[in-house]
Structures are given as C-alpha cells and as structure tokens.
Amino acid sequence: MLGMKPFARSSCLLLPMALAVAVVTATIAGCFSDSRRDDSTIRITGSDTMVNLAQAWAEAYHEAHPDISSPVRGGGSGVGIAALINGKVDVATASRAMKDKEIALARQNTGKEPKQFIVGRDALAIYVHKDNPLDEITIDALAEIYGEDGTITTWPQLGVDNADCAGGEIIRISRQNNSGTYAYFREIVLGEKREYKQGATAQSGSSELVTLISRTPCAIGYSGMGYYRPGEVKMLRVSRKKGEPAIEPTLETALDNTYPISRPLYIYTLGEPTGAVQEFVEWILGPEGQKIVADVGYVPNPKATETPSAGGDSGDNRSADKGPVAAGADPAANDASPRAAGQP
Amino acid sequence: MATLRATSERRRATARVSWFRRLPELAIESLIRLCGWSAILFVFGIFFFVFREGAPLLFGGLDLAEFFGSTNWNPVADTPHYGILGLLAGTTSVTVLSMAIAVPLGLGAAVFVSEFCSSKVKEVLKVAIELLAAIPSIVWGFIAYMMLNPIIIAVTGAPVGLNILNASIILALMSVPVIVSVGEDSLKAVPDSFREAAVALGASRWEIVYRVLFPAAKNGLLAAVLLGVGRAIGETMAVLMATGHANQIPTSPLDRVQTLTATIAQELGETVQGGDHYRVLFVIGILLFVIAFVVNLTADLVVRGIRGKQNG
Numbered sequence: 001m002l003g004m005k006p007f008a009r010s011s012c013l014l015l016p017m018a019l020a021v022a023v024v025t026a027t028i029a030g031c032f033s034d035s036r037r038d039d040s041t042i043r044i045t046g047s048d049t050m051v052n053l054a055q056a057w058a059e060a061y062h063e064a065h066p067d068i069s070s071p072v073r074g075g076g077s078g079v080g081i082a083a084l085i086n087g088k089v090d091v092a093t094a095s096r097a098m099k100d101k102e103i104a105l106a107r108q109n110t111g112k113e114p115k116q117f118i119v120g121r122d123a124l125a126i127y128v129h130k131d132n133p134l135d136e137i138t139i140d141a142l143a144e145i146y147g148e149d150g151t152i153t154t155w156p157q158l159g160v161d162n163a164d165c166a167g168g169e170i171i172r173i174s175r176q177n178n179s180g181t182y183a184y185f186r187e188i189v190l191g192e193k194r195e196y197k198q199g200a201t202a203q204s205g206s207s208e209l210v211t212l213i214s215r216t217p218c219a220i221g222y223s224g225m226g227y228y229r230p231g232e233v234k235m236l237r238v239s240r241k242k243g244e245p246a247i248e249p250t251l252e253t254a255l256d257n258t259y260p261i262s263r264p265l266y267i268y269t270l271g272e273p274t275g276a277v278q279e280f281v282e283w284i285l286g287p288e289g290q291k292i293v294a295d296v297g298y299v300p301n302p303k304a305t306e307t308p309s310a311g312g313d314s315g316d317n318r319s320a321d322k323g324p325v326a327a328g329a330d331p332a333a334n335d336a337s338p339r340a341a342g343q344p
Numbered sequence: 345m346a347t348l349r350a351t352s353e354r355r356r357a358t359a360r361v362s363w364f365r366r367l368p369e370l371a372i373e374s375l376i377r378l379c380g381w382s383a384i385l386f387v388f389g390i391f392f393f394v395f396r397e398g399a400p401l402l403f404g405g406l407d408l409a410e411f412f413g414s415t416n417w418n419p420v421a422d423t424p425h426y427g428i429l430g431l432l433a434g435t436t437s438v439t440v441l442s443m444a445i446a447v448p449l450g451l452g453a454a455v456f457v458s459e460f461c462s463s464k465v466k467e468v469l470k471v472a473i474e475l476l477a478a479i480p481s482i483v484w485g486f487i488a489y490m491m492l493n494p495i496i497i498a499v500t501g502a503p504v505g506l507n508i509l510n511a512s513i514i515l516a517l518m519s520v521p522v523i524v525s526v527g528e529d530s531l532k533a534v535p536d537s538f539r540e541a542a543v544a545l546g547a548s549r550w551e552i553v554y555r556v557l558f559p560a561a562k563n564g565l566l567a568a569v570l571l572g573v574g575r576a577i578g579e580t581m582a583v584l585m586a587t588g589h590a591n592q593i594p595t596s597p598l599d600r601v602q603t604l605t606a607t608i609a610q611e612l613g614e615t616v617q618g619g620d621h622y623r624v625l626f627v628i629g630i631l632l633f634v635i636a637f638v639v640n641l642t643a644d645l646v647v648r649g650i651r652g653k654q655n656g
Contacts, residue, residue, distance in 0.1 A: 022489075075613055082616045105616060166501050176610045177420045198430065201504070201600055204584075204610055217492060218503035236642050317410035 041279050042070040046080020046093035046204050049122060049224045050265055053296045054093050057284055060292055064283075068276055074205070077180030084268055085109055090277050092268040094223075095122060095180030100121045112271035119284055121299040123254035123262040124185060125225040125235040127210055134160045136237040136246035139189055139260055145170055145220065146185075148195045155218070161288035173209055173221030174200035181206065184263050185222050222261075225249045226297030254299045265298065265304050373637040381572055388492040391633060398626030406627065417591050417602075419611070419621040424626045428631075434601030437594050438506050438587060439576045444513035446572055449516065450523025451565065457524065458531040477521035485585030489512045492586070502598040506588035509597045514586050515579055519572035526571055530564020531557055563647045570643040577635060604628050 010300040044054050051074030060068035073079075080092035085106045098106075098114055106114045128141065129133055144152040154169055155162040158246065159260040164166060186196060203209040206223040213219045213325070214232035228235055237246035240260050255258035273281050283289050410416075414427025457469050492513060493505030500509070534557055542552045547607065558565065588600025589610070608625050615622035 078615070079613050085616055102616070105619075117475070149372045165502060165503060169503050171503050177418070178611060178615065183420070195418060198415060198417070199590050199600075201506070201590040202602070202610065203589070212504075216497075216504050 006252055018153065035134060038042070040067060040069065041276055042068060042274075043073075043089045044070050044091045044093060045075065045083045045089045046091075047077040047265070048074045049077075049095040049181055050093040050227075052226065053120070053265075053293060053298060056292045056296055056333060057289060060156040060288065061280060064288075067281075068280070071278070076176065077183075078178030080252075081268070084114060084270060089272065090269065090273075090313060091280070094266045095263065096183045097264075097266060098268060106270065108271055114268045114270060115272060117265045117267050117269075117281060117285065118301050119267050119289070120212065120265045120293040120301045121254050121258050121262055122265050123225045123249040123299070124188075124222050125228060125249045126238060126261075127221050127223060127228075127233045127235060129164070129213055129219060130166050130232055130234050131217060132160070132162055132234060134158060134162070134236060136239065138239050138242050138246075140242075142189045142238075143191075143194065146172060146174070146196055146200065147190045148197050150197050167218075169218055170220055170266040171216055171218040172200035173212055173216075173219050174202050175206075175209065175222075176202045176204050181223065185261070188261050188263075224298070225254075226273045228297075251294070251299050262299070264301065316331060392609060394626055394629045394633065398623055398630045401620055401623035402627050402630070406624065411627075415591065415593060417607070419624060424620060428604065428628065430593055431602055431604045431607055431628075433593045434508075434587065434591075435577060435603040435605070437513045437597075437601060438515060438583065438603060439573060440596060441508055441512035442519065443569070443573060445512060445516035446519045446576075447569055450520045450568065451527055451570065452566075453520065453524045454527030454531060454568070455557075458528045459549070459553060459557070473521045473524050476517065479518075481518065481579060481582040482585075484514050484518055484582040484634050488582060488586035496598075500540070500598055504588055504600060506586055507595055507600045508587065508597050510588075511545045511583050511586040511601075511603075512597070515576045518579060518582065519575045522575055523568045523572045526568035529563055530561040530568065533564065536562045566643060566646060570639060573639060574636065577632070578605060579637070580609045584609050604632055623636075 042058075044058065046054070049213075051072065054072045054074075056090065058072050077092075077096050080094055081098055081102055083089040084092040084103060087110045094265075096232035097116065103114055126137060132155075134155070141158060149171055151215070152158065152170065155165060155167050164215060175185075186194075190196065201212070203212060203221075209221050209223050210227045210229060210233055210342065213221050214229065225235065235249055236309045237248045238260050239246040247253050247259045249259050249261075254262040265282040267281065267284065269277060293300045367626040388432065409577050410425065410427050412432075413429060414425065415430040415433075416425040416427040417430060418425045453469075453473070457466055457473075461469065487507070488510050492510050496502060496505035496507070496510055502509075538556050539552055539558055540555045581601050584606035587603060587606065589602050589606055590600035592599065596602050608628055611621070615625065
C-alpha cells in the first residue's frame with residue numbers, strides 16, 4: 001500500500017505531462033513550419049508615414065485573398081529597414097531609399113540583395129498652427145530655421161506678426177533621427193552637408209507631430225501631407241527660392257514635381273520576391289494597390305523598380321534586376337526615373 | 345546484542361521516516377534559496393547582456409571626451425556624433441525639479457497619514473494613493489501631453505507646454521505614492537513609547553514629528569526619497585511624452601529637454617543590431633546602470649553612517 005501511493009500519484013501526473021509535452025512539441029513544430037512557409041502571412045514593417053497606407057493595403061488584400069494575412073507594423077523607415085536587414089520581415093516600407101551601408105549590411109546578414117519598388121509619391125507638407133498668419137515659405141528660410149548655425153529663430157524674422165505666440169520664438173518640431181521623413185527633409189532642405197540644429201523637439205510619429213503643432217501656436221514642423229487636418233493646422237506653400245512662385249502641396253503638384261518637397265515611397269523585399277510576396281507586390285503596383293495609394297492621400301506612382309545601388313557595381317545589378325514587376329507598369333503614369341526625380 | 349541490533353534498526357527506520365517527512369521541507373527550502381539567489385543572478389545577467397552589447401563600442405572607438413563633454417547627439421549624421429551632455433542635463437534637471445516637488449509633498453503626506461488623520465480618512469487616503477501608483481506611465485504621458493501642456497502654456501506663457509516643468513510635475517505625481525507608502529511605513533515603525541515620552545515632556549504635535557519622529561525614522565525616510573529618485577531617473581515613456589524631447593542644455597524650467605531613458609526608447613527600435621548607434625544606446629544603458637548603482641550605494645553608505653553614529 002505504501003509502495004502504491006507514489007506510483008498512483010505519478011500516474012496521475014503522467015497523463016497531463018504527456019499532454020503538455022505533446023502540445024509543446026506541436027507548437028514548436030508549428031512555429032518552425034510557419035517560419036519556413038511564407039504563404040499565409042506577409043510581415044510588413046516600416047515607415048511611419050506609410051503605416052496607414054500599408055494597413056489599407058493589408059486589409060484590402062486580405063479581403064481579396066482571405067488565406068493571406070499581413071500584420072503591419074510602423075515605427076519608422078529605419079525600423080523596417082533594420083528588420084529587413086535582420087531578416088525579420090517580408091516587406092519593409094520606407095519613405096527613404098536604403099543607404100549603401102544598409103544594403104551592404106543586408107547582403108552580409110542574409111546573403112540576399114534588397115530589392116526596391118517605388119509604390120507612390122508623398123509630398124512633405126510644412127505645417128504651422130492654424131492661427132499663424134504665415135502663408136508661404138522658401139526652402140532657404142526653412143534651412144535657416146532647421147539647419148546648424150541657422151540665423152532664423154523668431155517669427156518676426158520671417159516677416160509675420162504671430163500674435164498668439166508670445167515671445168515670437170519659432171518652436172522647431174522635428175522627427176526622431178531614424179525616421180525616413182527626418183532624413184528626407186534634411187536632404188531636401190539642408191542639403192548633403194548641413195546637419196540639423198540641435199534642440200528641436202523630436203516627435204516619434206507623423207500624427208503626434210501634427211497634433212503637437214495644432215496645440216502650439218509658435219510651432220513649425222514637417223510631415224506627409226496625408227496627415228493634414230483642416231481647421232487644426234495649416235499647410236504652407238513652399239517655393240524653392242525667394243522670388244519663385246510658392247507651390248501648394250497637392251496631389252497634382254506632387255506628381256508633376258512642381259512642389260519642391262515631394263518624394264518617392266518605397267517598399268523593399270529581400271531578394272527577388274517569390275510566391276505570395278511576389279503576388280502581393282504585383283498587386284500593390286497594379287491598379288487596385290495604386291487606387292488605395294490615392295485614397296490614403298498620396299500620389300499613385302508610375303511603377304518602376306530599381307535595385308538600390310551599392311558602391312561601384314550598381315550599373316550591372318540594376319539592369320540585371322529590372323524584374324518582372326516593372327513590366328506590369330501603368331504606362332499612363334510612367335515616370336522614367338522617379339528615384340532621380342526625388343533626389344535633386 | 346540482539347536488543348542492540350533491534351534498537352539500531354528501529355532508529356534507522358525512524359531516520360528513514362523522518363527523511364521522508366523532511367523531503368517536502370527540503371524542497372521548499374531549496375526553492376526559496378533559489379528564489380533568493382535568482383535575484384542576484386538576474387541582476388548580473390541583465391548587466392552582462394547590456395554590457396556585452398555596449399562593450400565593443402565602449403572599448404573600441406567611443407570618444408569618451410565627446411561622449412560626456414559634447415551636446416551634439418547626432419547618431420545618424422554622415423560622421424555621427426555621440427555627445428550626451430544635453431541628455432545628462434535633461435535627466436538631471438527633470439529629476440532634481442521633480443524631487444523638489446515630490447519630497448515635501450510625499451513626506452508631508454506620509455506624516456499626515458501616519459500621525460494626524462483619523463483612521464477613516466487614513467483608509468480613504470491610502471486607497472487613493474495606491475490607486476495613484478497603479479496608473480501606467482503611458483497614461484501619465486498622455487495626461488502630460490493632452491492636459492498639462494495647454495495648462496502650462498496658459499499659466500506660464502511658455503511657447504510649448506512640454507518641458508521640464510511638465511515632466512517634473514508628472515514624475516512628482518508618479519513618485520509621491522512610493523515616497524508616501526515607504527515613508528509612512530518607516531514612521532509607523534517608530535515605537536509609540538517615543539511619542540508618549542515626547543508628549544510627557546510637553547512637546548507639541550509638530551515638535552514630536554520634527555524632533556522625535558524624523559530623527560528616529562531617518563533611514564526609512566531616506567530610503568523613501570531615494571526610491572523616488574530611482575523612479576524619476578528610470579521613468580521613460582511618460583518623460584518621452586512630457587519633456588518635449590529636445591536635446592539642449594536647459595536654462596529655465598520652461599525649456600524642453602531630452603533624457604537618457606527617452607533617447608533609448610525612441611531610437612533603439614530603429615537601429616541595426618550591432619551597429620554603432622545600437623551600441624551607443626547600450627552604452628547609455630550601462631551609464632544608467634552605473635547611476636542606479638551609485639544612487640543605491642550612496643543610500644546604503646548614508647544609512648550605514650547614520651546607524652554608526654546612532655550606535656556610537
């Protein structure tokens with residue numbers, strides 16, 4: 001009897017334990033098979049500017065293809081590119097092109113060449129508080145506001161009497177330093193050499209930035225024009241130089257490239273996409289995906305693909321990798337080299 | 345002879361039974377011991393992993409003079425700059441001002457709860473204070489962003505309401521519950537005979553608190569304050585939203601600042617694993633570790649000093 005007791009107890013434990021082991025094994029096996037099989041999920045991560053767009057794509061695509069689900073995460077172009085380099089996503093969205101250094105890292109980490117697709121265009125609007133009397137601004141003035149050693153620090157220097165802003169100080173709102181918007185604004189406004197002036201308020205998202213400006217009469221900031229909220233903030237007209245006409249940020253001015261701060265929006269895959277990812281990318285570049293681009297507030301882009309250049313061997317790669325996706329281009333909206341157009 | 349053998353056998357049997365009985369006790373005992381050691385293990389483990397990520401940069405090319413002496417924090421520039429002087433100033437200014445608000449408030453509340461109020465009021469206050477401690481930090485950040493921001497603009501005329509003052513108020517509100525509960529416990533631990541003796545000597549209530557309770561509960565009160573400091577230095581999300589997150593050396597409480605913790609929170613997710621930017625954020629992590637260690641060590645030494653004086 002005494003000897004029976006432990007045995008009885010252990011047999012009680014045996015069944016649940018066996019079950020637990022079975023469940024754990026199944027789960028682990030499931031995990032592994034999931035990570036190998038990319039057919040049912042397409043992981044999308046990246047640009048905060050494009051997160052609404054990517055979400056809209058994912059939802060519409062899921063409706064058309066119920067067997068495919070695409071979890072979308074934002075965080076910034078840097079997040080998406082970093083995740084791509086670490087091999088953790090299928091599609092990275094980015095509002096800036098990958099840097100040579102990042103392409104080299106991706107090649108080194110995964111052995112695959114990142115493939116670039118331009119999926120639309122975005123105009124970066126300059127936002128101020130709705131009661132700010134300023135209507136237009138030049139790129140040079142923006143550079144003096146945001147750039148290192150810049151000379152413009154107050155609203156009266158821009159020739160406006162910003163009544164609600166006591167003290168007249170311009171409060172610079174910027175983005176966190178790995179955001180694609182941050183990098184693009186620097187490239188266009190400050191140029192290759194100049195750095196940002198320290199001390200700007202760095203916001204973690206486009207929407208937060210616009211919210212902060214709507215509550216701050218002294219503020220100026222930049223974000224995609226898709227984040228415009230009428231009655232809360234105002235978008236400035238922008239001119240390249242003093243004397244040139246100031247252009248309003250609209251779909252038309254962004255597409256015909258008269259608005260000075262418009263840029264291509266990218267998605268990246270690791271290597272030539274295959275299977276479900278390939279279908280998804282083709283769908284994005286097709287009429288349905290492009291219609292969503294317009295619906296969300298961006299400019300549908302002429303489809304073109306380009307493998308980002310790295311160092312000297314770019315020429316060969318580019319011609320070799322102009323893949324099957326490029327062939328499906330919409331001829332009406334075709335722009336021969338959108339990447340070059342976006343980088344004056 | 346035979347009886348001897350029988351006794352020894354019986355003894356062995358008893359020993360076996362008691363061993364069986366002691367088994368669960370032994371198991372529990374070693375489990376508890378494991379729990380105790382695991383705390384140390386985890387601390388060392390965390391330090392090891394943070395250090396491992398930061399070390400390659402720390403010992404391989406990080407310009408320490410620039411790191412501590414420059415305000416130029418620009419990790420994504422073509423020639424990156426890793427100057428954290430502005431971030432250190434941000435963390436320090438926010439911590440100091442929040443403690444200036446929270447310590448009098450917290451200790452005052454602790455004294456009131458422990459010495460002055462009726463037991464009914466005490467119940468209500470304690471529940472309210474515990475509730476204050478249960479609010480998640482992101483909610484505090486939201487309050488800072490949406491409510492405190494316009495109030496500060498309206499009251500002080502500052503151009504932005506997200507600044508040192510805002511973050512300090514929020515941090516003070518977050519640290520007060522910690523200070524109150526630890527402070528109240530240490531005041532309660534002072535024996536009633538002390539109070540009775542003071543009353544017998546004709547001391548007023550204020551004199552009892554100031555001359556008797558504070559010196560007697562010194563260690564506990566100091567621990568309460570330092571726990572508050574730790575909370576203020578380590579807080580991240582609320583501070584990220586409330587400070588305005590702008591890298592500059594502040595000259596007034598209405599200036600915007602950027603703190604060490606908020607910098608890690610905002611930038612770490614976007615860095616390439618193993619890159620210099622990634623590693624420098626871990627170096628900041630190491631620095632935060634060192635700061636926490638120094639704060640705790642100081643507290644320990646001060647408490648020991650007080651104890652030594654009392655004993656001697």
